[in-house]
Amino acid sequence: MRQLSDVRDRLRALGAGPSHERRVLRLWSNALPQDSGSRAIEDFLPKSLREGLPAVEAELAGLARLVSRHPGEDGSERLLVGLGDGQTCESVLLPRGGVCVSSQIGCAVGCTFCMTGREGLVRQIGSAEIVAQVALARSLRPVRKVVFMGMGEPAHNLANVMDAIDLLGTAGNLGHKQLVFSTVGDERVFERLPRGPVKPALALSLHTTRADLREELLPRAPRIAPQDLVEAGDAYVRATGYPMQVQWTLLEDVNDTAEELDGIVRLLRGKHAVLNMIPYNSVPDLPYRRPSWEKAAAIARTLHQRGVLTKLRHSAGQDVEGGCGQLRARGRTVPIVAV
Numbered sequence: 481m482r483q484l485s486d487v488r489d490r491l492r493a494l495g496a497g498p499s500h501e502r503r504v505l506r507l508w509s510n511a512l513p514q515d516s517g518s519r520a521i522e523d524f525l526p527k528s529l530r531e532g533l534p535a536v537e538a539e540l541a542g543l544a545r546l547v548s549r550h551p552g553e554d555g556s557e558r559l560l561v562g563l564g565d566g567q568t569c570e571s572v573l574l575p576r577g578g579v580c581v582s583s584q585i586g587c588a589v590g591c592t593f594c595m596t597g598r599e600g601l602v603r604q605i606g607s608a609e610i611v612a613q614v615a616l617a618r619s620l621r622p623v624r625k626v627v628f629m630g631m632g633e634p635a636h637n638l639a640n641v642m643d644a645i646d647l648l649g650t651a652g653n654l655g656h657k658q659l660v661f662s663t664v665g666d667e668r669v670f671e672r673l674p675r676g677p678v679k680p681a682l683a684l685s686l687h688t689t690r691a692d693l694r695e696e697l698l699p700r701a702p703r704i705a706p707q708d709l710v711e712a713g714d715a716y717v718r719a720t721g722y723p724m725q726v727q728w729t730l731l732e733d734v735n736d737t738a739e740e741l742d743g744i745v746r747l748l749r750g751k752h753a754v755l756n757m758i759p760y761n762s763v764p765d766l767p768y769r770r771p772s773w774e775k776a777a778a779i780a781r782t783l784h785q786r787g788v789l790t791k792l793r794h795s796a797g798q799d800v801e802g803g804c805g806q807l808r809a810r811g812r813t814v815p816i817v818a819v
């Protein structure tokens with residue numbers, strides 16, 4: 481029962497009509513007990529559904545189980561999550577009510593600075609498994625924002641991610657811009673996002689303005705020129721009205737050069753965009769370095785002065801050795817393929 485369509489089929493087989501289905505999904509995705517609400521459950525549900533619901537609930541609870549919790553000093557908390565088939569993924573409870581969820585086990589893009597990318601793609605995470613990560617987070621803390629910045633590339637699991645987004649944005653008590661789709665950029669994303677009933681905010685993982693360097697850093701990302709990616713993102717932003725977040729993992733002497741800063745100004749000045757600079761979070765055995773906080777802050781200030789709204793951010797839970805995919809890698813028995 482990894483997909484929301486499986487959950488809906490199960491409920492329909494138990495006699496649930498559309499309103500019962502909506503109610504069950506709403507209560508589950510908000511981590512509320514199925515017998516909560518103003519009316520007693522006996523008044524509301526058909527007998528077959530009432531009797532079958534505990535088994536469905538048990539299956540829903542088994543979609544994403546808490547394996548371990550890793551609190552960070554910054555108020556974030558990394559969760560290692562066990563899925564029904566024994567696979568694990570990571571979710572992160574962020575300070576101020578956000579949760580970062582995973583969309584794939586592993587990732588085929590293979591970014592050279594990312595732990596998840598080293599594993600290749602293991603499997604897609606189902607739409608129900610994505611919502612289950614949010615429900616699990618909500619059983620631990622209130623959640624007001626969901627970002628798809630955990631393991632995996634949402635563009636490579638587009639149908640499942642959009643099904644989950646549609647549910648969370650309708651039944652899950654989340655505004656559209658509180659759902660953040662983070663991607664390396666893909667034509668399918670720019671076609672699909674504007675067509676959905678729920679239009680999430682867009683985070684574009686750009687990392688460089690140089691096409692040649694992008695091919696090196698993101699070896700299996702679609703070959704779309706950085707300028708064209710920004711234009712495509714900007715068209716979506718004009719349709720939604722909320723800003724594009726441009727993600728920039730800051731790698732010392734790689735993408736923090738004067739040439740890159742000029743490129744950023746050329747591409748982003750005047751755009752409805754926020755540049756999120758996130759100093760590289762160290763991954764074992766990789767050659768990259770994180771610039772000092774002072775250097776990163778100076779870069780952010782310079783960009784700001786040159787007309788690019790720039791935010792310098794910590795990646796959540798750095799102190800728990802929890803860069804994306806590292807908790808899973810720690811618990812894995814198979815060796816990590818060396819880059």
Ligand SMILES: C[S@@+](CC[C@H](N)C(=O)[O-])C[C@H]1O[C@@H](n2cnc3c(N)ncnc32)[C@H](O)[C@@H]1O
Pocket residue numbers: 593594595596628629630631632633634662663664683684685727728729758759760761762763795803804
């Ligand atoms: C893990 S990815 C998942 C979403 C999507 N695949 C993407 O790349 O946008 C989310 C963000 O984490 C960043 N990231 C990956 N490895 C990192 C590292 N070692 N240090 C800091 N940020 C990292 C990526 O650059 C990306 O912006």
Ligand code: SF4
Pocket residue numbers: 587588589590591594595596597598630631632633664
């Ligand atoms: S940064 Fe995103 S796209 Fe790149 S390997 Fe990691 S998860 Fe995949």
